[in-house]
Amino acid sequence: MDEWTKHDLLDLQELSKKEIEKILETAKSFKQVSTRDVKKVPALRGKTVVMLFFEPSTRTRISFELAAKRLSADTINISASTSSLTKGETIVDTAKNIEAMNVNAIIVRHSCAGVPKVLAEALEPSIINAGDGCRAHPTQALLDMFTIKERLGRIEGLKIGIVGDILHSRVARSNIWGLTKLGAEVTLCGPSTLMPVGIEDHGVRVTYDLNEVIENSDVMMMLRIQKERQNNIYLPSLAEYAKHFGINKSKLKKKKSNLLIMHPGPTNRGVEISGEIADGESSIILDQVTNGVAIRMSVLYLLLGTKESLT
Amino acid sequence: MALLIKNAIIVNADKISHQKADILIDKGKIIEIGTALTKKVAKQIDASGKYVAPGFIDMHVHLREPGREDKETIETGMQAAAKGGFTTIMCMPNTDPVIDNCMIVEAILKEAARVGTINVIPVGAITKGQRNEELTDMFELKEAGCLALSDDGSSVLNSKLMRLALEYSRMTGLLIINHCQDTALSGDGVMNEGKNSTVLGLKGDPGISETVIIARDIEIAHYLNAKIHIAHISLRRSVDLVRAAKKQGIQITAEVCPHHFTLTDDELKSFNTNLKVNPPLRTSADVAALKKALKDSTIDCIVTDHAPHTPEDKEVDFDHAPFGMIGLETALGLAVTELIEANVLSWPQLIEKMSLNPAKVLGLANKGKIEEGYDGDIVIIDPEKEWVVDAKAFLSKSKNSPFIGRIMRGLVETTICGGKIVYRQ
Numbered sequence: 091m092d093e094w095t096k097h098d099l100l101d102l103q104e105l106s107k108k109e110i111e112k113i114l115e116t117a118k119s120f121k122q123v124s125t126r127d128v129k130k131v132p133a134l135r136g137k138t139v140v141m142l143f144f145e146p147s148t149r150t151r152i153s154f155e156l157a158a159k160r161l162s163a164d165t166i167n168i169s170a171s172t173s174s175l176t177k178g179e180t181i182v183d184t185a186k187n188i189e190a191m192n193v194n195a196i197i198v199r200h201s202c203a204g205v206p207k208v209l210a211e212a213l214e215p216s217i218i219n220a221g222d223g224c225r226a227h228p229t230q231a232l233l234d235m236f237t238i239k240e241r242l243g244r245i246e247g248l249k250i251g252i253v254g255d256i257l258h259s260r261v262a263r264s265n266i267w268g269l270t271k272l273g274a275e276v277t278l279c280g281p282s283t284l285m286p287v288g289i290e291d292h293g294v295r296v297t298y299d300l301n302e303v304i305e306n307s308d309v310m311m312m313l314r315i316q317k318e319r320q321n322n323i324y325l326p327s328l329a330e331y332a333k334h335f336g337i338n339k340s341k342l343k344k345k346k347s348n349l350l351i352m353h354p355g356p357t358n359r360g361v362e363i364s365g366e367i368a369d370g371e372s373s374i375i376l377d378q379v380t381n382g383v384a385i386r387m388s389v390l391y392l393l394l395g396t397k398e399s400l401t
Numbered sequence: 402m403a404l405l406i407k408n409a410i411i412v413n414a415d416k417i418s419h420q421k422a423d424i425l426i427d428k429g430k431i432i433e434i435g436t437a438l439t440k441k442v443a444k445q446i447d448a449s450g451k452y453v454a455p456g457f458i459d460m461h462v463h464l465r466e467p468g469r470e471d472k473e474t475i476e477t478g479m480q481a482a483a484k485g486g487f488t489t490i491m492c493m494p495n496t497d498p499v500i501d502n503c504m505i506v507e508a509i510l511k512e513a514a515r516v517g518t519i520n521v522i523p524v525g526a527i528t529k530g531q532r533n534e535e536l537t538d539m540f541e542l543k544e545a546g547c548l549a550l551s552d553d554g555s556s557v558l559n560s561k562l563m564r565l566a567l568e569y570s571r572m573t574g575l576l577i578i579n580h581c582q583d584t585a586l587s588g589d590g591v592m593n594e595g596k597n598s599t600v601l602g603l604k605g606d607p608g609i610s611e612t613v614i615i616a617r618d619i620e621i622a623h624y625l626n627a628k629i630h631i632a633h634i635s636l637r638r639s640v641d642l643v644r645a646a647k648k649q650g651i652q653i654t655a656e657v658c659p660h661h662f663t664l665t666d667d668e669l670k671s672f673n674t675n676l677k678v679n680p681p682l683r684t685s686a687d688v689a690a691l692k693k694a695l696k697d698s699t700i701d702c703i704v705t706d707h708a709p710h711t712p713e714d715k716e717v718d719f720d721h722a723p724f725g726m727i728g729l730e731t732a733l734g735l736a737v738t739e740l741i742e743a744n745v746l747s748w749p750q751l752i753e754k755m756s757l758n759p760a761k762v763l764g765l766a767n768k769g770k771i772e773e774g775y776d777g778d779i780v781i782i783d784p785e786k787e788w789v790v791d792a793k794a795f796l797s798k799s800k801n802s803p804f805i806g807r808i809m810r811g812l813v814e815t816t817i818c819g820g821k822i823v824y825r826q
Contacts, residue, residue: 103600180712180713180716180717181716181717181718182716200718201718201720202718202719202720202721203601203602203603203672203719203720204601204603204672204718204719205672205718205719207672208672208718222602223602223603223720224602224603224604225601225602225603226602260602263600263602286598286599287594287595287596287598287599287605287607288595288596288599289599291596292599292600
């Protein structure tokens with residue numbers, strides 16, 4: 091039996107299928123903890139988990155914080171905007187100062203790709219990537235996979251459509267690596283200007299026809315369109331985007347009866363998803379949020395807890 | 402004070418002479434080449450087993466002075482250059498203040514003369530303050546000592562200004578060097594746009610940002626029958642454009658950096674900010690095309706684009722790190738390892754790219770050859786010597802090289818400039 095050996099969680103590309111499945115499996119039992127009256131287990135008692143967020147986040151940070159607390163770890167929150175780093179102090183310097191206080195894990199979010207990887211190479215504590223630039227958001231993809239599996243019993247062979255701004259989406263990238271590794275058929279759909287160069291070479295299909303995705307998918311993941319993105323020249327208008335790539339009740343008429351709708355949040359109602367669909371019976375958006383805590387407990391436990399075997 | 406180099410294997414751009422020769426240099430010039438010269442001189446160097454070549458000329462260096470003396474000074478840059486075998490370097494104008502008037506040119510030349518080792522020739526800006534708005538006083542820059550003008554670091558994006566600069570250059574004779582990059586296309590890209598940028602989630606700078614400006618400049622140069630030099634060419638499509646233009650008789654020359662013919666964007670997986678350069682590292686197809694273009698002389702010169710940065714500036718996230726790597730002290734090692742060992746170029750062809758062609762492109766009549774009457778600018782090379790790049794051994798003030806730890810072949814043993822020994826290993 092293989093032991094869990096990974097020290098950090100940076101991206102799903104570097105996890106094996108077996109490791110991904112282990113995280114999903116472990117999350118099952120932790121999900122149950124959150125439904126108890128006393129929502130706490132002593133697994134990480136005495137461990138310190140630092141959340142180092144260089145980019146604002148509410149739900150991911152809260153989800154990690156709850157996960158750590160429910161495992162009895164001590165948590166510290168640091169919101170450091172990139173500009174607040176004093177001149178002359180590098181990111182590695184900042185993190186080394188935190189390391190020097192003998193912490194066990196640092197959960198990092200940064201607007202630039204690669205920062206968690208650079209920190210993981212320089213530091214001893216486990217580094218968990220909570221989102222780096224457009225590169226990766228592994229716990230989001232893991233919780234998405236967990237939620238799909240919980241509902242449909244499997245990932246393999248499912249037809250999954252990811253719709254929206256793929257170019258700037260770390261959620262899409264991590265899901266592409268994870269879902270294809272677990273045998274899903276992934277189709278990307280979105281404006282051609284927001285499709286990353288050469289993404290077809292990574293075992294996914296690209297279409298610009300939303301109806302085709304609606305008709306064929308078992309699961310659709312709707313991505314948030316960043317209204318605030320300063321480079322809005324990628325799109326003629328939000329209205330045109332909503333018309334061609336947003337979903338609403340009438341567009342979903344031709345869907346499979348058991349189609350599941352997901353969204354990593356926060357939603358732009360009326361743009362990529364209508365309110366009635368977000369709140370409707372196909373939507374499992376709140377399940378994703380609930381499962382996020384369980385997945386993050388699982389990740390923290392596997393990285394910091396007593397080493398477990400993989401099977 | 403005369404200097405005699407004994408038992409030299411002379412490598413010029415046209416041939417390598419295996420018959421050992423002695424070279425006598427006096428008053429800064431090569432005055433005699435022959436066998437068993439016995440003239441009594443103050444200083445004598447035995448070059449047995451070594452290659453003796455005309456000193457390298459680097460048309461593309463950033464010395465950072467004035468403005469960022471914490472990264473490099475004229476003095477430390479000159480030391481690094483001498484260690485790399487360079488006897489003449491051209492320093493780019495994107496300093497603070499910009500080299501856009503005679504006073505700054507004179508100040509740099511004065512400091513270089515005080516250091517008194519190798520030749521430093523400032524490159525003047527094409528537009529005042531490199532602001533892309535109005536031309537600099539080009540005759541004034543020429544009279545102060547410039548041979549070439551460039552807005553390096555950024556492109557002359559205004560096509561009308563580019564036309565006027567090339568038109569004016571017919572009169573001044575100053576070489577116009579363009580850093581070709583359409584910034585509307587490159588945007589905030591930090592690496593080559595392609596399969597690797599997609600996987601790494603880093604913003605891509607597409608190759609077309611380089612090629613569209615090269616194509617534009619070729620058209621302007623053709624229309625005006627003017628000369629143009631393309632800085633740090635990095636793409637297969639770019640060399641195709643230059644090759645086609647040369648075939649049509651357009652007066653175009655081009656340069657390439659060692660890192661662009663050595664590394665690909667696959668390396669970016671490490672997120673090492675020392676790999677962040679502009680133009681960015683490209684693909685293996687581009688590397689192959691650059692080598693082919695060196696071989697068939699589509700590319701005329703090898704330059705370093707030596708771009709020193711402090712660790713404080715580089716050790717930030719990839720998006721915020723400045724572009725550039727140092728290159729003066731690794732250029733020969735990379736050229737020998739990647740070009741000569743890989744049978745891309747012969748030794749004379751390498752000397753052509755590093756010494757003779759830059760001299761020709763710049764109109765330096767007495768440089769680029771070991772021949773009687775030429776300047777006593779000479780590099781003595783141990784062609785077989787293997788060495789490991791060591792950060793502590795850099796003479797440059799900055800250490801931002803991705804080649805630290807790499808094994809290279811070919812080491813500069815001695816550099817002589819104007820008959821004076823300016824570096825000894």
